[in-house]
Amino acid sequence: MEYNTDHFLSMLAKMNISLSDKQLQQFMTYYEMLIEKNKVMNLTAITDFDEVVEKHFVDSVSLIQVVDLHHPLKVIDLGTGAGFPGIPLKIVFPELNVVLADSLNKRLVFLNEVIDALGLTEIYTVHGRAEDLARMPEYREQFDLCVSRAVANLSTLAEYCLPFVRLGGKFISYKLGECENEVAAAKSAIFLLGGKVEDVYKFSIGEAQRAFISLTKANGTSKKYPRKAGMPSKNPL
Numbered sequence: 001m002e003y004n005t006d007h008f009l010s011m012l013a014k015m016n017i018s019l020s021d022k023q024l025q026q027f028m029t030y031y032e033m034l035i036e037k038n039k040v041m042n043l044t045a046i047t048d049f050d051e052v053v054e055k056h057f058v059d060s061v062s063l064i065q066v067v068d069l070h071h072p073l074k075v076i077d078l079g080t081g082a083g084f085p086g087i088p089l090k091i092v093f094p095e096l097n098v099v100l101a102d103s104l105n106k107r108l109v110f111l112n113e114v115i116d117a118l119g120l121t122e123i124y125t126v127h128g129r130a131e132d133l134a135r136m137p138e139y140r141e142q143f144d145l146c147v148s149r150a151v152a153n154l155s156t157l158a159e160y161c162l163p164f165v166r167l168g169g170k171f172i173s174y175k176l177g178e179c180e181n182e183v184a185a186a187k188s189a190i191f192l193l194g195g196k197v198e199d200v201y202k203f204s205i206g207e208a209q210r211a212f213i214s215l216t217k218a219n220g221t222s223k224k225y226p227r228k229a230g231m232p233s234k235n236p237l
Contacts (some may be wrong), residue, residue: 011054014178034083061089063174076101146165147172148160160174162221163193163226175211179207
């Protein structure tokens with residue numbers, strides 16, 4: 001099927017991103033697989049091509065505005081869901097080494113199909129809850145960058161995500177535009193977990209107001225975090 005990709009390419013151009021024909025085709029294949037799978041599995045409420053482009057694809061790769069992605073960073077996408085932001089980031093910045101983590105295995109089965117169909121390498125899926133994965137030596141404090149578009153308050157997300165980040169690395173949370181109160185409320189939790197608020201970067205994609213909250217890993221995370229499954233969301237620090 002043919003799609004009008006002009007809007008997509010112009011939005012990317014504003015971030016100094018240009019796609020090869022192969023990369024553009026990878027996005028089209030991803031879109032088609034997403035829509036097809038969405039008929040039998042709840043992956044996204046957004047299915048219109050232009051909306052998926054704007055609210056999923058462009059939103060995912062807009063991370064380039066706050067971090068240089070043009071070299072082989074180790075990245076973990078926590079709560080990846082339908083593969084956002086991890087798969088769009090991998091398509092555009094193939095040097096990245098990406099782990100897609102999710103607690104629902106059937107989503108990961110789909111993402112492995114996408115990875116195969118797109119011919120992506122150095123991208124892996126891992127099944128498990130953040131609270132459990134973060135205690136495994138192969139994941140704990142092993143990543144240059146942790147990203148998450150998951151919907152949760154920042155205190156909870158920091159407890160899930162900061163344990164994965166190496167000293168000097170970053171956790172960047174994708175948020176809606178207004179997040180100052182959330183950042184203020186999470187500051188003590190972030191400090192407790194070894195993090196430091198580096199920046200809150202606000203921008204817009206079409207009509208949508210968006211923000212990145214960038215945390216730097218300043219100190220090691222105490223072994224008592226994350227707490228056992230369910231606690232970070234039920235009772236944020």
